[in-house]
Structures are given as C-alpha cells and as structure tokens.
Amino acid sequence: MDEILNKLTGIFREELDNDEIIITPETTANDIEEWDSLSHIQLIVAVEKAFGVRFTSSEIQSWNNVGEMVETIMSK
Numbered sequence: 001m002d003e004i005l006n007k008l009t010g011i012f013r014e015e016l017d018n019d020e021i022i023i024t025p026e027t028t029a030n031d032i033e034e035w036d037s038l039s040h041i042q043l044i045v046a047v048e049k050a051f052g053v054r055f056t057s058s059e060i061q062s063w064n065n066v067g068e069m070v071e072t073i074m075s076k
Contacts, residue, residue, distance in 0.1 A: 027065060059072050
C-alpha cells in the first residue's frame with residue numbers, strides 16, 4: 001500500500017501542480033484545494049495510465065477517500 005501511495009502522491013502533485021500535496025489513505029477531495037471535478041477526471045486518467053488499470057464508473061463513484069482507490073488498484 002505504501003508503494004501505491006507514494007506513486008499516487010507523485011501523480012497528484014503533477015496533475016494538480018502542487019509539490020506540497022501529501023496523500024494518505026484518509027485523504028479526500030475536500031482536503032486538497034486544487035482537487036475539483038475537472039481535476040478529478042484528469043487524476044483518474046493519470047492513475048489508470050500509471051498503473052495500467054481501468055476503473056468502472058461504479059468503482060470511481062464508490063470511493064470516499066484515497067484509501068478506497070488504493071484498495072481498488074490492489075484488487076486489479
């Protein structure tokens with residue numbers, strides 16, 4: 001999980017153009033000012049590309065925090 005979180009931190013920092021972002025399993029869009037609905041789509045695409053996975057819309061809608069995204073990545 002730590003390896004995935006480290007990789008996600010890099011993706012979030014690059015996509016949201018903020019090198020100070022720190023991602024934890026509890027992180028939500030409310031915790032990161034730059035994370036809005038448009039950047040959410042960009043983040044999903046970048047994460048799918050980086051991990052070589054595809055998420056279903058129901059998976060994406062079910063996430064309440066970054067930890068749930070990590071669990072989905074690990075299950076693939």
